[in-house]
Amino acid sequence: MLVRDALTTRDLFLCVADFQDGSFKDLMPFRHVKKPPHSAYMHKLPTALTHLHQLLVPWLATYGTARLDKLFGYMPHMRDLIILHSVVFGDVPTLTYLLERFLKEIHGFSDPLLDVAAAYGQLAVLQILHAVEYPGCTRNAIDWAAFHGHLPVILFLHAHRKEGATTKAMDAAAMNGHREVVKFLHMHRTEGCTTDAMTEAAWNGHLDVVIFLHTHRSEGCSIWTMDRAAWSGRLAVVRFLHEVRSEKCTAQAMDMAAWNGHLDVLEYLHGIGAPCTANALQYAAMNGHLEIIKFLVSCRREGNFSMAIAAAEQRSQSAVVQYLKAHAK
Known part of the structure; x- marks a missing residue:
């Protein structure tokens, strides 16, 4: 009886098992789990750690x-x-x-x-x-939290x-539309931001953040801000920037609005006298934006029909090709 009790003691069994080769069955699934790269730490760790x-x-x-x-x-x-x-x-x-x-x-x-x-x-x-x-x-702690x-x-x-933060905190918060974070950083921190804050907020359509930065900050924005808002179809932002900012836009605003098919933005930019290039018609043709092409053909003079037709044919935009050939000048 004493021998049996000794041989069936759990602690003794575990001690014997420690000297045996092999692995425990419940531990085997973890053999191939690897540490994710440091580049994943800011945004992608939950995905990188999905298997684990x-x-x-x-x-x-x-x-x-x-x-x-x-x-x-x-x-x-x-x-x-x-x-x-x-x-x-x-x-x-x-x-x-x-x-x-x-x-x-x-x-x-x-x-x-x-x-x-x-x-x-x-x-x-x-x-x-x-x-x-x-x-x-x-x-990075505050910077990443702000992002x-x-x-x-x-x-x-x-x-x-006491580690502080950098201008990336407010820039990133603005880019992602976190207005309350931007407001807190503005009121309680001293790092400030760069022109990227308003530019990225405009690109992503965060009008409330753009207005806050315009009202309370002095960094301003880059000359590409209105262009990027037009590129992403943010008409309300484009209108605000035109009305209150001095940077205005370049020809890329209309060109990229045409590329992405933002007719309302294109019409507004045309109405305020914004410039464009022959790329506008070519980009619209390439991407099959027939309504954009109709507007450009009727209202603008910059287009090169031969290049636009070639671009449309390369992308098999048959309706666009047909329209351009019928209206070629």
């Missing part, structure tokens, strides 16, 4: 954190991967366990985890890492960290 996430979530639901030590013993590279996963996905229970077991290793982590937490809006993770005096933070519009994260970093 799909494996790890059900695995943790089954085993909890009890098997993590065994996993790290057999596959040491998995420790950093799971640390990174817990930060990106806001897995506070796992991160808490890891901090209790591997605080020194986390403090020496090769990548700034506060930056990563900030980029993905993981405020609870940010607070935990800050509380244990984790040092890995750079100016993604994570205002609560920015508020925390502004109040508790």
